[in-house]
Amino acid sequence: MTTLISFLGGGKRGGSYQTTDYKFSHGTVYENERYFGMVLTKEVKPDRLILLGTSASMWDVFFVAGLEDHIEAWSTLSDAVQSDSVTIEQLQPFEQFLTDELGLQVTCQLIDYAKESAGQIDILKKLDELLVKDEHVVMDVTHGFRHLPLIALVAARYLQVTKNVHIEHIYYGLYSNELKFSEVLELRGLLDMxxxxxxxxxxxxxxxxxxxxxxxxxxxxxxxxxxxxxxxxxxxxxxxxxxxxxxxxxxxxxxxxxxxxxxxxxxxxxxxxxxxxxxxxKTSLGLQEQDLAEKYFKRKDYVRAVIYAMEGLISRETALNEDDVQSFKARKEAYEYLVDSREDFKIFKEFRNAMVHGTASGKDRIRQIMKDPERLHASLKDRFKQLFKDLS
Known part of the structure; x- marks a missing residue:
């Protein structure tokens, strides 16, 4: 299902959006149109339209024609737009009116002015409630307050993560006084960034x-x-x-x-x-493993950091013996040599065993270090420096 989300701008008595021609990059032009959201219902052909506006948005702009059965309700809505007091109950008759007129499901949703973080978050919550998982969405940020496109961009990223919503397009109709038409801009690239x-x-x-x-x-x-x-x-x-x-x-x-x-x-x-x-x-497996050890250490992924550190030293020792660094037998011999000949390597082995097996080390000093993340980080940092000094 594809849903079009469109923001409404502020209303004023006797006012309306000016007519303009909307031109898409692929060449299609929609002439003498007022509200870009309506243009997109023709271009995108969505299954659903969600209109977002405040209690003073230009809700009454849609309901000029075909309102013989809604004149009183329209007049009440128009007055509410001017007094910044539109309610969701006042929008319900016209929600059904637009659904019938456009032949698709229309939802009129009141939103906060979003001047502060609470109101901005509320818009995200409302969109989260209105959309379903894996839904395809097109956003129109042409109208409405100038800060709303920023909120829309954050909302798009939020919905991608929380509901795996697919943002197909983010459109903005840019009016040019010089060209006397509105160029339709695709802002989806901002989300890609x-x-x-x-x-x-x-x-x-x-x-x-x-x-x-x-x-x-x-x-x-x-x-x-x-x-x-x-x-x-x-x-x-x-x-x-x-x-x-x-x-x-x-x-x-x-x-x-x-x-x-x-x-x-x-x-x-x-x-x-x-x-x-x-x-x-890096020119050797040992140097590659050393580099990875340092990278994982910086990420505080101590298990991989410790294992790569030890494997880097084993690879180096194997290479010094002119053995095949891919040989299990040669690596096992190098490992046993390092355990027997280097106390620092042996202590590193204690850290590895304690992390991999999730049990306390037999050495009291290792147990005490492992209890404190800051102390563990500092200890491993010193040992990395010592272990790799011969490799640099």
């Missing part, structure tokens, strides 16, 4: 770059490469840096190519994304 910012924030929090896959498809990456990126993230997070690196070496050249094409949105986010995934360029 917010989605990228949210993805970067998510990645910085937990290191899962699979979140970028659908966004990259939207800007031109082929689905197979997007799937490979998701696979790389999965492999990295189950501690298989070698296989994850191999996948990234396949995908990153595709992202480099995409960056060179005319994709303004991706060009904005290419550099921060490429920087975050640069660990795969």
């Amino acid at each position: 917010l989605n990228w910012v949210s993805a970067l924030e998510t990645f910085d929090k937990d290191g899962d770059y699979a979140v970028f896959a659908p966004l990259l498809v939207n800007v031109g990456l082929d689905q197979q490469s997007a799937d490979e990126l998701e696979r790389a993230s999965y492999l990295e997070r189950i501690l298989n840096a070698s296989a994850a690196s191999a996948k990234l070496k396949q995908v990153m050249p595709k992202l480099d190519e995409l960056h060179k094409t005319d994709s303004p949105l991706f060009s904005l986010f290419y550099t921060p994304l490429a920087k975050r995934l640069s660990w795969y360029k």
Whole structure:
């Protein structure tokens, strides 16, 4: 189901929206129209229309013709618009009138002026109540107060997350005095930018770059490469840096190519994304694992940080012995050597066991450190520095 959400502007006695021609980017022009929301009912052909306005919005603008049976109610509504006192009960007859006239379900919803956060939040709550999960939505932010498009953008992002609502378009009809017509602007790209910012924030929090896959498809990456990126993230997070690196070496050249094409949105986010995934360029598995250990440590994902730190040292020791770093036997021998020869590595092992198994360490000092997150962070930071000093 597709729902059109349209905001109404303020009313004034004897006033109405001026007529204008609305021109879409694809060339379609709707001539001599007053209210852009009505234009969109023709262009989008929604299943449902939600009209949002305050107690002083121009509700009476819709009900000029065909009101033989509603003259008294219309007069009362018009007076209420002027006195900033429109009620939901006064809107109900015209809600049905518009439903019949347009041939689609119409909901008239009163909203707060949204001058303060409570009123702004109330608009989000109302939209949340009106929309259903997985619904497709088109937003019109042409009319209404100038701050409402900002609220609409936040609402769009909120509904994407809470109800998996699909925002198809965010339209704004920009009137030009010079051209004497209104150019229809598509503002959906602003929401796309917010989605990228949210993805970067998510990645910085937990290191899962699979979140970028659908966004990259939207800007031109082929689905197979997007799937490979998701696979790389999965492999990295189950501690298989070698296989994850191999996948990234396949995908990153595709992202480099995409960056060179005319994709303004991706060009904005290419550099921060490429920087975050640069660990795969390290010249050895040990250095890759060291880099990942440091990244996960900064995210306070201590389990992965500790394991990658130890695996980085094992990879280094295996390479120094001129053994195959992928050999289970060679890595086991390197591990046993490090446990026997390096006290700091042995203590790191205690941290790992305590975290992985969820049980208290046999060493009292480790138990005390594990009780305090700040102390754990400081202790691991010092040990990371000591462990990696030979690798730098």
